[in-house]
Amino acid sequence: MAKYNPVTPELLEELKKVVGAANVKTDAETLDRFKTDEETDPRLMHLPEVVVWANSTEEVAAVMKLANRFVVPVTPRSAGTSVSDGAIPVLGGIVLNMEKMNKIIEINEDAMYAVAEAGSRTIDIQMAAKAKGLLYAGDPCSAESCLIGGNIATNAGGNKAVRYGTTRNQVFSVEVVTPTGEITTLGSRLKKCSTGYCLEQLVMGSEGTLGIICKATLKLLPLPPYKVDVAAVYDDLDKAVTLVPNLVKAGLEPTSVEFMDSNFLKSSCEYSEIKLPHCDEGVCYLIVSMETFNEDEVDAKMEKLAEICEESGAIDVLEADDRVWTVRRNCLESTRSLSKIAQSDDLVVPVDQIANCIKRLTEEAKKYDFTMFCLAHAGDGNLHFQHMKGDMSDEAWEEQQHAFHETAYSYVYSLGGRISGEHGIGAKKVYAMEKYTDPVELAMMKAIKKALDPLDILNPGKVMNVY
Numbered sequence: 001m002a003k004y005n006p007v008t009p010e011l012l013e014e015l016k017k018v019v020g021a022a023n024v025k026t027d028a029e030t031l032d033r034f035k036t037d038e039e040t041d042p043r044l045m046h047l048p049e050v051v052v053w054a055n056s057t058e059e060v061a062a063v064m065k066l067a068n069r070f071v072v073p074v075t076p077r078s079a080g081t082s083v084s085d086g087a088i089p090v091l092g093g094i095v096l097n098m099e100k101m102n103k104i105i106e107i108n109e110d111a112m113y114a115v116a117e118a119g120s121r122t123i124d125i126q127m128a129a130k131a132k133g134l135l136y137a138g139d140p141c142s143a144e145s146c147l148i149g150g151n152i153a154t155n156a157g158g159n160k161a162v163r164y165g166t167t168r169n170q171v172f173s174v175e176v177v178t179p180t181g182e183i184t185t186l187g188s189r190l191k192k193c194s195t196g197y198c199l200e201q202l203v204m205g206s207e208g209t210l211g212i213i214c215k216a217t218l219k220l221l222p223l224p225p226y227k228v229d230v231a232a233v234y235d236d237l238d239k240a241v242t243l244v245p246n247l248v249k250a251g252l253e254p255t256s257v258e259f260m261d262s263n264f265l266k267s268s269c270e271y272s273e274i275k276l277p278h279c280d281e282g283v284c285y286l287i288v289s290m291e292t293f294n295e296d297e298v299d300a301k302m303e304k305l306a307e308i309c310e311e312s313g314a315i316d317v318l319e320a321d322d323r324v325w326t327v328r329r330n331c332l333e334s335t336r337s338l339s340k341i342a343q344s345d346d347l348v349v350p351v352d353q354i355a356n357c358i359k360r361l362t363e364e365a366k367k368y369d370f371t372m373f374c375l376a377h378a379g380d381g382n383l384h385f386q387h388m389k390g391d392m393s394d395e396a397w398e399e400q401q402h403a404f405h406e407t408a409y410s411y412v413y414s415l416g417g418r419i420s421g422e423h424g425i426g427a428k429k430v431y432a433m434e435k436y437t438d439p440v441e442l443a444m445m446k447a448i449k450k451a452l453d454p455l456d457i458l459n460p461g462k463v464m465n466v467y
């Protein structure tokens with residue numbers, strides 16, 4: 001591990017010269033606020049030494065130059081909705097907060113793109129595009145709180161990834177500050193490009209270890225005017241999960257295929273104060289959305305979808321109105337009151353293996369004392385498990401989490417999957433990244449990181465152990 005210096009009064013003075021004294025905070029309350037993101041286990045939190053708010057790309061670059069000069073680690077932070085400990089300053093130093101760089105600079109209707117600073121809220125970008133009749137297709141469930149820089153850094157997925165892909169598919173170019181403090185724009189507003197390495201794609205999804213995203217040019221799409229939203233209700237997990245391959249085979253091109261197990265359905269209905277049909281009957285829901293530009297297609301698609309749901313054994317097929325989507329969106333939030341400490345998991349497998357994976361790991365979880373909830377962006381093979389610690393002792397919790405993960409990760413790799421589909425590795429899964437990644441692939445990643453960030457200043461302790 002690289003050796004860092006503590007934040008000194010001299011560094012604080014230099015930081016104040018760059019961003020202004022009001023944007024450099026070291027009071028106990030501020031440091032305490034930024035010791036965690038969505039992490040709930042106090043043992044995994046870590047205090048920064050200083051929190052700095054940047055107002056421009058130039059300020060970000062100047063902070064990075066200082067951090068390299070003083071050899072102090074920097075953790076970039078957007079809204080702190082990371083569920084993989086990505087925004088926790090695990091090695092102390094500077095938390096660099098991007099939330100003040102929040103201007104949506106341009107929505108270009110004719111050329112269909114948006115330019116936004118990294119601290120723009122995702123939902124604000126979605127709404128600004130919608131106001132012009134356009135779609136920004138990035139749509140994580142946390143869209144109301146997370147920021148576009150955080151989405152790009154994690155390559156966030158979400159509800160619409162089945163049809164439109166993840167965040168990296170929504171981006172033309174990014175203005176970044178490199179780990180050593182240089183400013184550059186990677187990528188371009190082009191439909192195709194074979195001009196050298198595709199560095200923007202390398203930085204996107206690097207979880208803030210290869211560059212700080214300061215501004216992005218985003219792709220916008222025509223907003224489909226018609227939508228078909230259906231919730232299929234199943235009393236049998238086996239039957240529910242067969243819907244996914246059938247939908248794909250039927251060529252219905254869904255925008256979303258979201259799975260909620262009975263635990264999540266019940267807790268989220270209670271939390272949202274919405275009583276959905278069958279929510280107390282131990283059933284699971286599969287929500288399917290389709291979009292179309294042609295009104296005539298709506299009825300035909302609806303009919304075909306209902307037919308496939310019934311054939312797969314749905315006990316009920318409902319219109320998935322706002323109430324259903326609210327329940328889906330509130331799933332994670334709804335478990336907060338059930339256990340002070342919880343662990344979110346994010347696994348991805350080939351789409352044709354999603355059914356096997358949900359069944360196998362739900363069964364596996366029954367061996368342990370924690371309660372497990374399961375959600376899936378089923379249409380893109382991405383599963384989320386929420387484990388609730390409840391009254392378990394710390395030792396038993398750690399032991400059982402470890403045992404479950406060892407089984408789950410090996411199993412997922414045996415199916416051709418990976419240990420994160422959208423949340424990233426953060427600090428939480430570094431050990432698993434080191435253990436399960438092909439050694440040559442891991443060595444390539446480490447060589448890239450070392451070349452771009454020789455002092456390991458930018459977000460150290462995340463994704464992998466570089467030294």
Ligand SMILES: Cc1cc2nc3c(=O)[nH]c(=O)nc-3n(C[C@H](O)[C@H](O)[C@H](O)COP(=O)(O)OP(=O)(O)OC[C@H]3O[C@@H](n4cnc5c(N)ncnc54)[C@H](O)[C@@H]3O)c2cc1C
Pocket residue numbers: 037038075076077078079080081082083085086087098118139140141142145146147148149150151152153154155156157158159207208209211212213214332333422423426459462
């Ligand atoms: C209720 C809930 C629902 C969620 N739903 C989804 C979902 O559907 N899909 C999904 O993918 N995720 C989801 N998440 C996880 C999380 O919202 C995403 O990972 C999101 O992209 C993080 O954005 P943020 O602005 O909160 O970033 P942060 O949490 O602040 O940071 C995330 C990571 O990016 C780095 N980073 C932040 N900003 C920058 C920057 N400007 N430049 C470089 N690096 C940076 C940080 O160091 C950290 O490693 C959910 C989380 C919650 C709590």
